Amino acid sequence: MRPLVACRRRAGGVAAIDAGFGPCLCSGGGARGLCNFGFRRPLATERRPADGRGGEEEVSHTPASTPGVALTIGAFDGVHRGHQDLVSRMVAAAKREGLAPVCVTFDPDPEVVLHPEREHLSLSTVDERVRRLGALGVSQVEVIPFTRSVAHQAPEEFMEQLRSKHDVRALWMGPDFALGKDRSGTVDMLGQIGGKLGFRIMVVDVLLHHGRPISSTWVREALGAGDVRLAAELLGRPFCLDGIVLTGMRRGRQLGFPTANVVPPQGRARPADGVYFVRAVAPGDAGSEGQVDDQSWFGVANLGARPTFGEAEPLLEAHLLDYEGDLYGARLEVCFLDQLRGVRRFASVEELRLQIDRDIATARDLARNAIWTEIR
Incomplete structure (x- = not known):
């Protein structure tokens, strides 16, 4: 699975173009550096x-x-x-x-x-x-x-x-x-x-990205196709949605994977229905000087319908890796880093549970990747 941002080497080394992601690990030797994102600097x-x-x-x-x-x-x-x-x-x-x-x-x-x-x-x-x-x-x-x-x-x-x-x-x-x-x-x-x-x-x-002008329309097209990595390259950051965490049917908890449930905001673009590797961010407590330090977790999110349970209303359900606590009533921002798979109907709840297990294992592998740790 290719990383969110692919580095390309040129003669003389890596072209340093600020794309808002911070340092990453470039392919071919693993030396830390700045990435060339295929942008042409205009005049x-x-x-x-x-x-x-x-x-x-x-x-x-x-x-x-x-x-x-x-x-x-x-x-x-x-x-x-x-x-x-x-x-x-x-x-x-x-x-x-x-x-x-x-x-x-x-x-x-x-x-x-x-x-x-x-x-x-x-x-x-x-x-x-x-x-x-x-x-x-x-x-x-x-x-x-x-x-x-x-x-x-x-x-x-x-x-x-x-x-x-x-x-x-x-x-x-x-x-x-x-x-x-x-x-x-x-x-x-x-x-x-x-x-x-x-x-x-x-x-x-x-500004061109691999020869095509960057535009809001292109970002929406990428999201509609579920290509959140391309959307991030065009935006210069992952695409995010936020909302208040609501009480759901608690099915995730019953399956062993508790989720924070957010209704996608009306009138906003969103990625295609699917299962995604995400980073979720919630405001933390105010520090001694009044500043608020955000808390963040990697996770797996299902966006869209839940066909296994016959539910068509779109919902954003995020399982946060290694999180234990209660986010009900909190505002949660969910940033989409990679699509893991599409939404599909499973023959049984047990089959769904096994697939979620595999999704979480994949997310943990991605979270351990040094490229991802730069955007915590």
Whole structure:
């Protein structure tokens, strides 16, 4: 079974690209090092009007003499590796130029308002988006309520409103970015608007994973196929779901494998039904200085229906390795590290029990792997 993140060697050694997982053990000798995750580092290009017609040129920047804002706008669903790259580049440039890095995002996701006929399953809550964007070093995350009236705004009107609140000096985006009514606020159009309002456009190439652009859609596809390892590579971290631990039917306890049961949150993307190797995290007790140290355990989780018992309601049931205690009423975050197998109906409860025994043995083998211990 291949590890969550596979290292690839290049001539001259391992390419060091920060993917958010920390150190791992690279294949071929087992020396500890940083992994090459197949990401291509893109270039940032400034686009600004030239003689009123727009244009593109490479520029060098000098620190701004007065305070201002470097801004980026987007849904940032999942805050995946592509989002992280864009925001990190903006933050680094803002520090060099003496600007404040600011992110603007929306709630709900624009897709929910623009296409209500489609099912939209988000990769993260708005609170998680704000927290993860803040962790990248931005000084402010502004959440704009997305409504039909916002969707129908002309791009210049939208940017004028932002400009009235933020002294925008640089607007950062990907090459396919667009905003405003009918997505008319393209990169070129925003360059013209920036010429009038006094900000420049910084365009960052999309981040590629093995030749394909990283996107929230691709993450959802990976989850839908049960490929949580690929989802983790695209996100830069394992995909997690959380919820309050509820009292269940206690079947796991009767089988000898007590579980913490969580109802998957509504409106959220989730992996395909199956049995997974997971890491579960619960808040610990506050320390002497008021800090809270999380507790975590590896485990085996069944996500989805329970066909052996004729139960179709989706449920997340996590058996935590070597845990003894009571988590009822606690908030539990379950992070998906690897799929062990699909969900299937067993001929008898005893056959199910034997399979769970094998699943737990596999999980213990994975938990002993040095690669996994780095993400406790």
